[in-house]
Amino acid sequence: MTPVSEREPVISVAPTRESSAPSSLEPVFDLRELSVSYGGASALKDVSFGIQPNIVTAIIGPSGCGKSTFIRCLNRMNDLIPAAKVEGEVLYHGQDLYADEIDPVQVRRTIGMVFQKPNPFPKSIYDNVAWGLRVLGMKDDLDGRVERALQQAALRQITGASRPGGLRRTSESWRYAAACFDRSS
Ligand SMILES: Nc1ncnc2c1ncn2[C@@H]1O[C@H](COP(=O)(O)OP(=O)(O)OP(=O)(O)O)[C@@H](O)[C@H]1O
Ligand SMILES: [Mg+2]
Numbered sequence: 001m002t003p004v005s006e007r008e009p010v011i012s013v014a015p016t017r018e019s020s021a022p023s024s025l026e027p028v029f030d031l032r033e034l035s036v037s038y039g040g041a042s043a044l045k046d047v048s049f050g051i052q053p054n055i056v057t058a059i060i061g062p063s064g065c066g067k068s069t070f071i072r073c074l075n076r077m078n079d080l081i082p083a084a085k086v087e088g089e090v091l092y093h094g095q096d097l098y099a100d101e102i103d104p105v106q107v108r109r110t111i112g113m114v115f116q117k118p119n120p121f122p123k124s125i126y127d128n129v130a131w132g133l134r135v136l137g138m139k140d141d142l143d144g145r146v147e148r149a150l151q152q153a154a155l156r157q158i159t160g161a162s163r164p165g166g167l168r169r170t171s172e173s174w175r176y177a178a179a180c181f182d183r184s185s
Pocket of ligand 1 (some may be wrong): 038041063065066068070083
């Protein structure tokens with residue numbers, strides 16, 4: 001089997017469809033010659049395209065082709081992997097997310113992710129959903145905010161169990177992750 005370091009990256013960018021977006025719209029993300037390597041092994045090479053607002057953009061490809069690597073570039077999660085080296089530009093509403101003056105923690109506050117597998121803290125569901133609010137000092141109406149987040153994720157009826165393990169089905173866990181992420185209401 002070819003060692004990872006000698007393989008060509010498999011990710012490629014499909015041509016933009018004619019009818020997909022009004023051309024006047026500014027892209028939310030504008031990726032310019034984005035490349036990522038891990039300890040010298042290339043995972044993404046020269047990826048350039050725009051992600052338009054209000055359109056679902058799907059990244060599809062075989063396991064190991066670089067989907068997660070790519071998505072982690074969008075909110076600087078690759079910074080947390082010491083071997084990862086990111087080159088090129090990631091513009092978010094025209095701002096380079098990798099510019100010196102950018103605070104990566106603020107980037108991750110603004111650009112969130114729902115992960116493939118939810119990874120809740122070993123606390124109650126209430127405490128997991130309330131976690132971000134407490135960190136941000138948003139303590140007014142905590143009960144109401146948690147309640148609304150769970151209702152909006154259609155989880156209120158099945159969260160009688162006080163521990164995250166009480167959510168058994170993948171779809172439930174997924175909605176739970178969404179409730180933890182979207183605490184704005
Ligand atoms: N933390 C890491 N350290 C070293 N190499 C990594 C790391 N994360 C990913 N890679 C390598 O980068 C390449 C792309 O991996 P990535 O996880 O981005 O692929 P993927 O498309 O998300 O795969 P999957 O469909 O299995 O989730 C693979 O060769 C993988 O082994
Ligand atoms: Mg992945």
